[in-house]
Structures are given as C-alpha cells and as structure tokens.
Amino acid sequence: MSDLPDEFKCTITNWEYIYGLCRTVSTEVKRSEFEPDVVVALARGGWFAGRCICDFLGLDDLTSLKMEHYVGTAEKTGEPQIRYPMPEGSVEGKDVLIIDDIADTGGSIERAHEYVTDRDADQVRTGTLQLLQTSEFEPDFVGERLEEWAWVVYPWNFIEDMIDLISGVMRKAEGETFTPEEIRRLLAEFHEIERIQMEIAQPNRLNEVLVEMERRDAIDRDGANEWQLVEG
Ligand code: ADE
Numbered sequence: 001m002s003d004l005p006d007e008f009k010c011t012i013t014n015w016e017y018i019y020g021l022c023r024t025v026s027t028e029v030k031r032s033e034f035e036p037d038v039v040v041a042l043a044r045g046g047w048f049a050g051r052c053i054c055d056f057l058g059l060d061d062l063t064s065l066k067m068e069h070y071v072g073t074a075e076k077t078g079e080p081q082i083r084y085p086m087p088e089g090s091v092e093g094k095d096v097l098i099i100d101d102i103a104d105t106g107g108s109i110e111r112a113h114e115y116v117t118d119r120d121a122d123q124v125r126t127g128t129l130q131l132l133q134t135s136e137f138e139p140d141f142v143g144e145r146l147e148e149w150a151w152v153v154y155p156w157n158f159i160e161d162m163i164d165l166i167s168g169v170m171r172k173a174e175g176e177t178f179t180p181e182e183i184r185r186l187l188a189e190f191h192e193i194e195r196i197q198m199e200i201a202q203p204n205r206l207n208e209v210l211v212e213m214e215r216r217d218a219i220d221r222d223g224a225n226e227w228q229l230v231e232g
Helices: 015-032 047-057 107-118 155-172 180-191 195-201 206-215
Strands: 010-012 038-043 062-070 076-082 096-103 124-132 141-146 151-153 219-221 227-229
Touching: 010 155, 010 195, 015 047, 015 124, 015 141, 038 047, 038 107, 047 062, 047 096, 062 107, 076 107, 096 107, 107 124, 151 155, 155 180, 155 206, 155 219, 155 227, 180 195, 180 206, 206 219, 206 227
Parallel strands: 010 151, 038 062, 038 096, 096 124, 124 141
Antiparallel strands: 062 076, 219 227
C-alpha cells in the first residue's frame, strides 16, 4: 500500500462477503470440470480463500507459496519474487489450482503460474476472488470483476490496513490531534470510506484499531478522546 497516491478509493469487506466469493470461484472450477489435486494458496492474501476452496471442492491437499514484492530495502520492483521454495513433491505431476485474493497488476499470480509450471506440475489453473481491470493476467476462475480500481480491505488484514490508512490520513491532514470522528471524516475524504459502510462491514472496530495503534506506538492519546501520531 506504501506507494499509492494520497487519495484512493478503499472498499471494506467482511467475512460473509468474501466467503461468498470463495464459493463463486469454487462453483466456476466445478463447472469447468477441472479437478485439481492440490491447491496452492499464495501467502499471505490467498490463504483464507485457498482453505475455503479446498473445503468447497473436497480437497485435502493445500500448500502455500510466499510471494514477495520488495527487493532490497525501500525499493519496490515490479517483479514479484518467490520467498521460499516449495516443498519437494508438492506439485510435481499434479493438477494444480493456484489461488490468490486479488489480481491487481496480475504480476504475483502470473509469476506463481510460471513457477509451478516449471516445477513439472501437470495442468495448472489460476483463480482469484477479485480481478481489477488493471491486471495484465487473466485468471481462469474469478469470483468478481471490479469495474473501478479500489484498495480492497480484506477481513484477514483489517487491522494492518486500517493502521496504514489512519496513519496516512493523520500525516496528510492539517492538524496535530484528531478525535475518532475527525478520523472517520478523513477516511471518507481521502479514501471514500463512509461511516455507515464501514460499520456495516466491520462494526465497532475503529476504537479497537486506535487502541492497537497505541499499543504499537504509532499514535498517542492526547486527552480523553484525542489522538496524535508518534513521529519517527
Ligand atoms: N494487493 C494488491 N492490490 C490490492 C488491492 N487493490 N486491494 C487489496 N490488496 C491488494
């Protein structure tokens, strides 16, 4: 999320919605008559989906591939890298379904497809819960296509993403200290996160995130209901 512009649209999702997308991807796989032997879930975003899709398809062979986007220290390269090699025998000779949460540039899933194919898998297919129009790679199975680019906040990294978003808006906004209500207003202004939508998707979570930010020394409480960023 670090190299995004100051203002971009975010969509907050919840478990029910995402579980529905897992079901849709699984239904597409069944309809295609592709019968994978193993699911490869890309870490970290594809884990929940990979596990649920195994359940929908009746598979007990689930393995993981850790993709990394960062090389060196601060430099972000377009090329996703594989962090750890896959265990011996995990895909060789098998029909493989590679799963990730979202195809944005499509780079991760494309690289994973290439890697698994090079490991002498038999048939290799790919699936993502969501597909953005920016993707240069077309997965075989897609839960939903998004017309408009957005940063999707998934339930499994709700706290991590909200900490990034809240720190970002506090840094960009005028002023030193902010009430929770002011933080909500900034989330709407910079990221189109409306209060009602956030409360429907993830009810009563803002205070939990603020307290966790304090625990991680990202913000300080300044008075009863005012928060300020910790510099550095
Ligand atoms: N990872 C890469 N692109 C993303 C996006 N648009 N939303 C959520 N996670 C992502």
